[in-house]
Amino acid sequence: MERTGAAAVIIGNEVLTAKVVDANGPHLIRRLREVGIPLRSVEIVLDDVDAIVDAVARARSRAAYVFTSGGIGPTHDDVTVRAVALAMGRKVVRLPEMVELIRNRSDHMTEEALRLADAPEGAVLLPLQGTWFPVLTVDNIFLLPGVPQLFKFQLEAVLERLRGRPVHLRCLYVRLGESAIAAILDRVALDMPHVAIGSYPVFDATLDYRVKVTIESAEPTPVEDALARIRGGLPADAIVRQE
């Protein structure tokens, strides 16, 4: 399978037990879309080494870039570094430059604080303006912290280094139900496999449409072609508007 785009692994007992609502997944989804990097999957898993190893290995097999969120602090439930190393078949090593950063920061350093300096072998630290804690990366896996403001901050430092490709998107709002428009959508989707066509019904009588159809691709011409074909296959009064 071709490894393209990005995949995310959210490490979060606290999310799956409803102690906090995950903000990092939705933020990552939005930012990747804005910079034009397609996202293949988001997996939320428990703080469990086996579950993380499995999810990271899978993310790596399908995507060029892997983002993890959470589990990189100094406590017993912070197992992301170990799991990423296992998923890559590498050892965990202590990074001397990170030990220095931790020493410079604290007078009474505990042994546990030094766990922050552990990383999969071959890891690279991306320095960050305005904070002592760099971004931990290894082979296009980005190990971001779970705390939302740190996650956002570190994510921007990563995205600056990646190159996306903007997406061309058109939307058609239709007065008919999905069953009535399925045949024409089928035909166009089948003929134009490189155009992604989505069909999203709404069940809200206060809206003036029943289905939103989305048409997107990396190139504008096929999007306009598909839009014209779908419009042509529907009764003229079925279309509420397009965007």
Place this chain on the structure above:
Amino acid sequence: MERTGAAAVIIGNEVLTAKVVDANGPHLIRRLREVGIPLRSVEIVLDDVDAIVDAVARARSRAAYVFTSGGIGPTHDDVTVRAVALAMGRKVVRLPEMVELIRNRSDHMTEEALRLADAPEGAVLLPLQGTWFPVLTVDNIFLLPGVPQLFKFQLEAVLERLRGRPVHLRCLYVRLGESAIAAILDRVALDMPHVAIGSYPVFDATLDYRVKVTIESAEPTPVEDALARIRGGLPADAIVRQE
């Protein structure tokens, strides 16, 4: 591996492309917690048969109950039924009782509308008060619709039939940083593997604590024991409050 609790698969191109923010995952997480069914994972995947087959098979291997969201309408991008059937090694069949429901509802029925009657072999329909569309289930896999108000409605009909177990939870708010409390958390977590201990730092100077420690289990006694041990291992003035 023991199959316990639940796992969720959110089928959603529209979520991964940031067209909508997923509401079903967070809602499911909250409701499962409230009824006391532990959640093992939430996976958001593209509307792609292979990706869904893979995610459903994995969810089924780790959890007793599997919830899917989305991809069960009549259009070309609705591939959940086929994917669930493939993940189970079953055929897709047309359910006569569902054909009847669709016929009763519409005068000018299209061939595409009948796709709503397709289901994995062995599927069972749970009737719902107040709507014509029943919940589609097969072997403790619940195929829920992606539209949030329908998802919520159908989810309640499913949860009524499942039995959870409430969780006992205590929280400790600590003035010290994670590195300073990691050693005592380590010891207690190691000694008491059936108690889940979480450590969540905050980086917000307006708060009166630096780390929230959560302690939970299905039984109250070990939770209180773990809480007492952690409190005993910290300086008295380190604790801001407990809940």
